[in-house]
Amino acid sequence: MAPVLATHDLRKQYKRRTVVDGVSISVERGDVYGFLGPNGAGKSTTLRMLMGLVRPSGGRVELFGYPAGDRRALAKVGAIVESPSLYSYLTGRENLRMLAALTGPCPPARLDEVLERVDLRDRADDPVQIYSHGMKQRLAIAAALLPRPELIILDEPTNGLDPMGIRAMRTLIRGLAADDGLTIVLSSHLLAEVEQVCNRGAVIAAGKKRWEGEVAALLAGRRRVRLRARPLERAIAICGELGAAATELEPGLLHVTSADPAALQPALLVARLVAAGVEVDEIAAESPTLEEVFVALVAA
Amino acid sequence: MTVLRLLRWELWKLSRRPSSYVGFVLCLVFSACVLGGFGYTQYQGKNIQGLKLDPSQYLNGPFFANFVLNIGFFALLPLVAATIAGSQLAGESKDGTLRALLMRPPPRWAVYVAKALASLIWLELMVVFLVGLALLIGHVAYGGGSLLIYVWEYKDAGVWIVPAGEWPGLLALACVGAGAALALIVACALFISACTDNPVVAHVGTLGAFFISSVLQRLPEPLMTPGFKDALPTSHMNFWHEVYRWYYPGGSTVDHHRLGIDVAWSGGLTMALFGLGLIVFVRRDVTT
Numbered sequence: 001m002a003p004v005l006a007t008h009d010l011r012k013q014y015k016r017r018t019v020v021d022g023v024s025i026s027v028e029r030g031d032v033y034g035f036l037g038p039n040g041a042g043k044s045t046t047l048r049m050l051m052g053l054v055r056p057s058g059g060r061v062e063l064f065g066y067p068a069g070d071r072r073a074l075a076k077v078g079a080i081v082e083s084p085s086l087y088s089y090l091t092g093r094e095n096l097r098m099l100a101a102l103t104g105p106c107p108p109a110r111l112d113e114v115l116e117r118v119d120l121r122d123r124a125d126d127p128v129q130i131y132s133h134g135m136k137q138r139l140a141i142a143a144a145l146l147p148r149p150e151l152i153i154l155d156e157p158t159n160g161l162d163p164m165g166i167r168a169m170r171t172l173i174r175g176l177a178a179d180d181g182l183t184i185v186l187s188s189h190l191l192a193e194v195e196q197v198c199n200r201g202a203v204i205a206a207g208k209k210r211w212e213g214e215v216a217a218l219l220a221g222r223r224r225v226r227l228r229a230r231p232l233e234r235a236i237a238i239c240g241e242l243g244a245a246a247t248e249l250e251p252g253l254l255h256v257t258s259a260d261p262a263a264l265q266p267a268l269l270v271a272r273l274v275a276a277g278v279e280v281d282e283i284a285a286e287s288p289t290l291e292e293v294f295v296a297l298v299a300a
Numbered sequence: 301m302t303v304l305r306l307l308r309w310e311l312w313k314l315s316r317r318p319s320s321y322v323g324f325v326l327c328l329v330f331s332a333c334v335l336g337g338f339g340y341t342q343y344q345g346k347n348i349q350g351l352k353l354d355p356s357q358y359l360n361g362p363f364f365a366n367f368v369l370n371i372g373f374f375a376l377l378p379l380v381a382a383t384i385a386g387s388q389l390a391g392e393s394k395d396g397t398l399r400a401l402l403m404r405p406p407p408r409w410a411v412y413v414a415k416a417l418a419s420l421i422w423l424e425l426m427v428v429f430l431v432g433l434a435l436l437i438g439h440v441a442y443g444g445g446s447l448l449i450y451v452w453e454y455k456d457a458g459v460w461i462v463p464a465g466e467w468p469g470l471l472a473l474a475c476v477g478a479g480a481a482l483a484l485i486v487a488c489a490l491f492i493s494a495c496t497d498n499p500v501v502a503h504v505g506t507l508g509a510f511f512i513s514s515v516l517q518r519l520p521e522p523l524m525t526p527g528f529k530d531a532l533p534t535s536h537m538n539f540w541h542e543v544y545r546w547y548y549p550g551g552s553t554v555d556h557h558r559l560g561i562d563v564a565w566s567g568g569l570t571m572a573l574f575g576l577g578l579i580v581f582v583r584r585d586v587t588t
Contacts, residue, residue, distance in 0.1 A: 055583070071406075082396070086397065087397055102306070
């Protein structure tokens, strides 16, 4: 089956500065695809090229088999690129009415439906200028959902949200994928966010794609366990027996890593260590930080 | 259909945006200032540009409205036109809302055309409002009657009177003509607006070009050759004044040759600027 979205050797140069350098990615139908990279990596520029806002300097984009910016493709896509694009002097409902009219006829019931979906129905008739950032973000998602798209593109959707807002946004995104069956492309600079929401993804740094695949695979070889135990030498030996490598990062503290995720199950480790007479003071499973993943990917 | 649908929403947005009404407020202030000026300048005496006339013969509602339109055409309406059109693309680009428009199916050219048409319609509304308001103020202050025509460009023809039943048609035509002439300002502002993300650049750039051209146009001949003056855009924006000549007492004295040249110059430049703006807008990267 043809991918919903594909880029081929996509490049963008502003004067002499290369912002996106030969990025090729592929998003399949039903994917929740994480587009991961630090700030300034070229994520937003890539998304702009997907939506036809920016012209590529080279390479090409295929959106539902059409080139970037094609009307037939844009009719199937809902997107938020960078901050929510809303008219502050209009109410939430008026914003939706106007944006809906750009795509085609939209019955009023559909407006209520999407407002309900993002939990904004009660505030729909307030002017957008008094909305909080989280409400603007949700209204922008409602606008993206209006034309019943097949693909949703969200650029850093949790940026600037408070913890409750972040949680609500993640729940909403998961719901869009699970309940509405939408394909979602989500850009983020937070690995934990992508890990929690996405099944596939790509890592981009300095405009270049560093990795693409299953998110679980990206993390699998990079998980580690933080272990404080006595005696240390005995603990290191037991980890070795389990096929895991333990390194002492600071006195009394081990970081245990393994290519085999089974060897890093805290319950198994504790059982084996205790059985061998090792006292366990502290044990915790840890995910790598985005920085560590980048360093590892760039080094590779 | 797409353009008409977009035009409808562009007009709706203009009608909902508070800043769209600044121009209407300026029209009110401008008319009030002119009224104040009438009370304290030469119009209060018995002299209009050296012509001995009794103020009661000409100082009335229609005269006031026509005067406000003629002065407003150079002093106020270019500012309003540059503000409306200059904000259309650069303003939305600065606010980030241009992205929302361009990420949806309507093509960029349709968005541009709809914004250009909406600017022209809103400007024409403003012209009609200015004249209507001046007519009202003039009627309250000075009463009604016939319209005395005195156009600086045709000062050699002196003054003439348009009867009470005929001047509404003349003022209506003058409003349409003035609006059409100001399309050049709209086109210039829209072109600059398509090139930048900052509406102030479009406003200042357009007004700067207009006022520089106006000043150069008025420099005496030893300083400015007639050929150079002819090439200035503002030299051809007065074509709408020909409508006054249709009402000349001895029959129309419209200079068709001059009218043709002015309309061709002004219209050609307007279309060229609209076209350039369209090309820039369709090809540009939206990075805000």
